[in-house]
Amino acid sequence: xxxxxxxxxxxVIVIVAALAASAWFFWAGDTKFKSEETTVARTNVCxxxxxxxxxxxxxxxxRIAKQADxxxxxxxxxxxxxxxxxxxxxxxxxxxxxxxxxxxxxxAANAMAKTSEDLSINYLAHRDNAAQDPxxxxxxxxxxxxxxxxx
Numbered sequence: 001x002x003x004x005x006x007x008x009x010x011x012v013i014v015i016v017a018a019l020a021a022s023a024w025f026f027w028a029g030d031t032k033f034k035s036e037e038t039t040v041a042r043t044n045v046c047x048x049x050x051x052x053x054x055x056x057x058x059x060x061x062x063r064i065a066k067q068a069d070x071x072x073x074x075x076x077x078x079x080x081x082x083x084x085x086x087x088x089x090x091x092x093x094x095x096x097x098x099x100x101x102x103x104x105x106x107x108a109a110n111a112m113a114k115t116s117e118d119l120s121i122n123y124l125a126h127r128d129n130a131a132q133d134p135x136x137x138x139x140x141x142x143x144x145x146x147x148x149x150x151x
Contacts, residue, residue, distance in 0.1 A: 033100035041098035045105055046150035048094035049112070052087035053143060056116065059083035081120045088116035105149050112142040 033041075059079045064072065092113040095106055115138045122131055 037100040038102060041100035042102055042105060042150075044098050045095055045101045045109055046146075048091050049109055049146050049150060052091045052112075052116070053146070055083045056087050077123070081123050084116045084120035084123070088113040088120065091116070102149075105146075108142060108145045108149055112139065112146060115139045115142055 059076075060083060062076045062080070064076050091109055095101065095109045095113070098106075101109075115135055119132065119135045119139065122135065
């Protein structure tokens with residue numbers, strides 16, 4: 001091989017290596033967030049979680065008098081289902097809007113959103129306690145975990 005051909009090959013290798021390195025740094029940089037961005041995202045997800053937790057607790061724990069009008073009973077049950085379903089959707093949406101949120105918080109919030117939605121649809125389908133009890137336990141665990149993450 002001529003010296004000129006070897007020099008050209010070496011130059012091509014250097015250029016390809018430089019392009020590969022710059023592409024790697026470019027793409028890797030997209031997933032890094034400033035600490036301020038992460039703090040804001042964490043606050044936003046925790047605020048969304050707190051609203052959902054309060055809405056679910058307020059509406060699911062309503063006690064209905066035994067002699068209550070059937071319309072009252074249906075209304076209370078509907079609000080509980082709406083709080084679970086709407087809360088799950090709301091939380092999942094807010095988490096999706098915060099790409100800088102910490103991964104453990106995202107995972108916990110999405111788990112709570114899924115469990116809330118599952119509980120709601122099971123209530124609407126009149127599933128029995130055997131189907132609902134494990135979901136209720138999951139929701140309680142997820143609330144405890146998010147309470148800890150959002151301190």
